[in-house]
Amino acid sequence: MSFINYSAREINCKIVYYGPGLCGKTTNLQLIYKKTRPESKGKMITLATETERTLFFDFLPIALGDIKGFKTRFHLYTVPGQIFYDASRKLILKGVDGIVFVADSQVERMDANLESFDNMKVNLEEQGYKLEQIPYVIQYNKRDLPDVVPVAELKQVLNTAGVPDFEAVAYEGTGVFETLKAVVKLVLIELKKGA
Amino acid sequence: MPQSPFVMYDEEYQEITGVIEKLLRESNSKCVYLVDKDGQLISATGETKDIDATSLASLTAGNIAATGGLAKIIGEKEFSILFHEGERDNLHISVVGQRVILVVIFDKRSSLGLVRLRVKKASEELGNSIQKLMDRMTAGAQEENVLKEITDDDIERLFH
Numbered sequence: 217m218s219f220i221n222y223s224a225r226e227i228n229c230k231i232v233y234y235g236p237g238l239c240g241k242t243t244n245l246q247l248i249y250k251k252t253r254p255e256s257k258g259k260m261i262t263l264a265t266e267t268e269r270t271l272f273f274d275f276l277p278i279a280l281g282d283i284k285g286f287k288t289r290f291h292l293y294t295v296p297g298q299i300f301y302d303a304s305r306k307l308i309l310k311g312v313d314g315i316v317f318v319a320d321s322q323v324e325r326m327d328a329n330l331e332s333f334d335n336m337k338v339n340l341e342e343q344g345y346k347l348e349q350i351p352y353v354i355q356y357n358k359r360d361l362p363d364v365v366p367v368a369e370l371k372q373v374l375n376t377a378g379v380p381d382f383e384a385v386a387y388e389g390t391g392v393f394e395t396l397k398a399v400v401k402l403v404l405i406e407l408k409k410g411a
Numbered sequence: 412m413p414q415s416p417f418v419m420y421d422e423e424y425q426e427i428t429g430v431i432e433k434l435l436r437e438s439n440s441k442c443v444y445l446v447d448k449d450g451q452l453i454s455a456t457g458e459t460k461d462i463d464a465t466s467l468a469s470l471t472a473g474n475i476a477a478t479g480g481l482a483k484i485i486g487e488k489e490f491s492i493l494f495h496e497g498e499r500d501n502l503h504i505s506v507v508g509q510r511v512i513l514v515v516i517f518d519k520r521s522s523l524g525l526v527r528l529r530v531k532k533a534s535e536e537l538g539n540s541i542q543k544l545m546d547r548m549t550a551g552a553q554e555e556n557v558l559k560e561i562t563d564d565d566i567e568r569l570f571h
Contacts (some may be wrong), residue, residue: 217415217416217417217446217449218416218417218451219416219417219418219419219447219451219453220416220417220418220557220558221419221453222419222420222424223419223420223421223423223424223425223556224417224420224424226480228451230449230450248449257464258463258465258466259466261466261469261470263473272473272477273473275469275470277465277466281568281569282555282568283565283569284479284557284561285557285559286557288569291450291451303480304477306477306479306480307476307480308473308476310448310476311448311449311450314535332431378428387455395530397414397570400569401566401570404561404566404569405563405566407416407558408558408559408561408566410415410416410558411556411558411560411561
């Protein structure tokens with residue numbers, strides 16, 4: 217749930233990166249952290265296991281500039297992708313304003329993508345949300361790998377709603393900011409609509 | 412939109428901050444934070460300059476959410492108070508009015524008993540202030556609404 221603070225003149229929103237294990241959610245945040253000016257970002261928090269798998273969440277606060285004299289701040293979270301961390305995923309979706317679904321383009325991860333997408337819908341419903349009511353975008357990550365599913369096919373399976381979608385190679389930055397900008401835009405448009 | 416935004420006006424901020432400032436004095440603590448359950452910082456007071464408030468807010472909310480999940484597993488509604496003891500500083504975390512989280516950081520100048528007592532008193536006052544704010548939001552009474560004034564150009568300009 218976005219938080220409009222008239223005292224601090226701030227608009228705060230929460231964006232969650234969702235997707236199957238090892239699809240590159242944390243990598244997206246790391247890249248955003250690396251490429252954002254120091255004055256526009258806070259500390260990145262990573263609650264991970266010793267093998268660098270996300271255990272609870274990653275968190276990165278960023279500021280994007282002013283609108284009508286209000287600072288816009290976005291809190292970016294990732295969920296743990298591994299199937300057995302479902303309880304944690306549910307908690308992180310609480311109060312979400314926008315979602316980035318990160319899909320792994322590799323052929324062998326197609327089932328994992330679908331499973332995670334369905335899991336996201338179920339978990340949202342448990343919180344009383346419907347996916348179609350939430351601003352979301354899709355990122356097809358790892359486009360540089362050899363054995364990837366064609367984008368047209370990914371779209372057909374994952375993007376039946378026709379939301380904005382992007383090809384990405386997150387570790388080198390390709391598509392990362394395009395994805396972020398698109399979801400931020402959708403969130404702000406939705407906020408404006410609801411006013 | 413899944414939920415309407417949480418809107419706080421300046422006078423509500425002043426009222427809430429007044430309560431936590433009083434709690435800071437009366438409990439002899441180092442600093443006090445009020446955080447939304449979604450991890451947004453609402454207000455802070457005391458020796459806050461060396462502490463990353465944004466991180467504190469997000470981790471506190473995560474902590475409450477995780478212990479809330481644990482509570483459900485054992486058939487409890489929630490654990491309304493958490494206490495973390497450190498070598499120098501201690502953290503007292505409590506849920507107020509099921510909506511916001513009060514975080515008190517204190518050292519040996521205070522004690523857990525004193526903090527608990529003062530937090531209980533402050534929680535009632537804070538609960539009332541938050542309830543008033545929620546009622547105002549449900550009634551849809553808004554003196555100003557920045558969201559209405561946002562234009563597509565404003566959104567576009569953020570990225571240039």
